Amino acid sequence: MQTLLLGPDAVEEHAAMAAVIEAVADAFAADARGETIMPAKSYIDLPQYNGDFRSMPAYVAAETWDAAAVKWVNVHTDNPADHDLPTVLGTLIYSDPETAFPLSVMDGTVLTRLRTGAAAAVATDHLAVADADSLGLVGAGTQAYTQLEAIAEVRDIETVVVADRSEEKQRAFVDAFDDQYDVRAGSIEDAAGCDVLSTITPVESPIVEREWLGERTHVNAVGADAAGKHEHDDQTLLDAKLVIDDFEQCTHSGEINVPWSEGVLTDDDLYGELGDVVAGTLDGRTDADGLTVFDSTGLAIQDVAAAHVVYEHASEAGDGTGFSLVGTDAT
Numbered sequence: 001m002q003t004l005l006l007g008p009d010a011v012e013e014h015a016a017m018a019a020v021i022e023a024v025a026d027a028f029a030a031d032a033r034g035e036t037i038m039p040a041k042s043y044i045d046l047p048q049y050n051g052d053f054r055s056m057p058a059y060v061a062a063e064t065w066d067a068a069a070v071k072w073v074n075v076h077t078d079n080p081a082d083h084d085l086p087t088v089l090g091t092l093i094y095s096d097p098e099t100a101f102p103l104s105v106m107d108g109t110v111l112t113r114l115r116t117g118a119a120a121a122v123a124t125d126h127l128a129v130a131d132a133d134s135l136g137l138v139g140a141g142t143q144a145y146t147q148l149e150a151i152a153e154v155r156d157i158e159t160v161v162v163a164d165r166s167e168e169k170q171r172a173f174v175d176a177f178d179d180q181y182d183v184r185a186g187s188i189e190d191a192a193g194c195d196v197l198s199t200i201t202p203v204e205s206p207i208v209e210r211e212w213l214g215e216r217t218h219v220n221a222v223g224a225d226a227a228g229k230h231e232h233d234d235q236t237l238l239d240a241k242l243v244i245d246d247f248e249q250c251t252h253s254g255e256i257n258v259p260w261s262e263g264v265l266t267d268d269d270l271y272g273e274l275g276d277v278v279a280g281t282l283d284g285r286t287d288a289d290g291l292t293v294f295d296s297t298g299l300a301i302q303d304v305a306a307a308h309v310v311y312e313h314a315s316e317a318g319d320g321t322g323f324s325l326v327g328t329d330a331t
Helices: 008-014 017-032 079-083 109-127 144-152 167-177 188-192 236-240 247-253 257-261 274-281 300-317
Strands: 003-006 042-046 050-061 064-078 090-095 102-106 136-137 158-162 182-185 196-199 218-221 239-242 292-295 322-325
Touching: 003 300, 008 102, 008 109, 008 300, 017 050, 017 109, 017 144, 017 300, 050 144, 050 300, 064 109, 064 300, 079 236, 090 109, 090 300, 102 300, 109 218, 109 239, 109 274, 109 292, 109 300, 136 144, 136 188, 136 239, 144 167, 144 196, 144 218, 158 167, 158 188, 167 182, 239 274, 257 322
Parallel strands: 003 102, 136 158, 136 196, 158 182, 196 218, 218 292, 239 292
Antiparallel strands: 003 322, 042 050, 050 064, 064 090, 090 102
16 A cells, blocks of 8 residues: 655645635534544644644544544744745644554645635634625735635635735735735725635734724734734624634634733633534624634644645645555565
């Protein structure tokens, strides 16, 4: 047996966004049913290199498929300037849960970008107003492109406002989409007034004020992925129907981690986890809801779901490079 090697181009080609969104929704629902195994994300901090490693293993038993994988991913902030490498590099091993055979080794960097966008789309589908047609983006980096691609799969987006400290990044984003949407560069306040807002910055002090948000805006809070990061006004979190992806991760490193550690937020302020909304054990948006917030930290089950899509589609297409990774002689 051979293991399928899939680089970033192959991952991109075989990860159709609609299929990834469906698979990620399946994974959230499986998690709510107790049909996943997801140990806590583990960290290896390397301050001497201004970086860290993170390991993210998981198993998902969805209704029509099951899969297991582990992602080895880093955040090294000096990489772009000092080594001409991305800040985040990821590698994923996708295994057959029945035999443990490594079916594929694939790029995890593109995969992470896609599954993060897909999770925001799942949350938007369940929590945003049905007729949402405007999307605000705070942060014009790579994830902004994926947020738009994914959210446009679940809502008929017509207007896009992108805010970023870099005018160059804003211009590049507008140029990339000006033939598809009414897209413009604007302030954070401009972006916050849209029907859906995705924030994807690494800040540690809130940059989005409560008063800037629309009465029924849905917020995807994506940027906070480590302790101390915090994009939104505490009052926003207190006022919103607040949905999280995972209690342990969000209270440790998600958007809510700072106000949670300070006692500003408690259990009573959390509506529930997205998996319960997807599974139907908790309501999504109702007519009585105003502001909604999804705290997205990124889960290993999302990686498994996205990898499942990529592997199945690549195998069907006969793409990728097969190689002998492990010995399979049982004698």
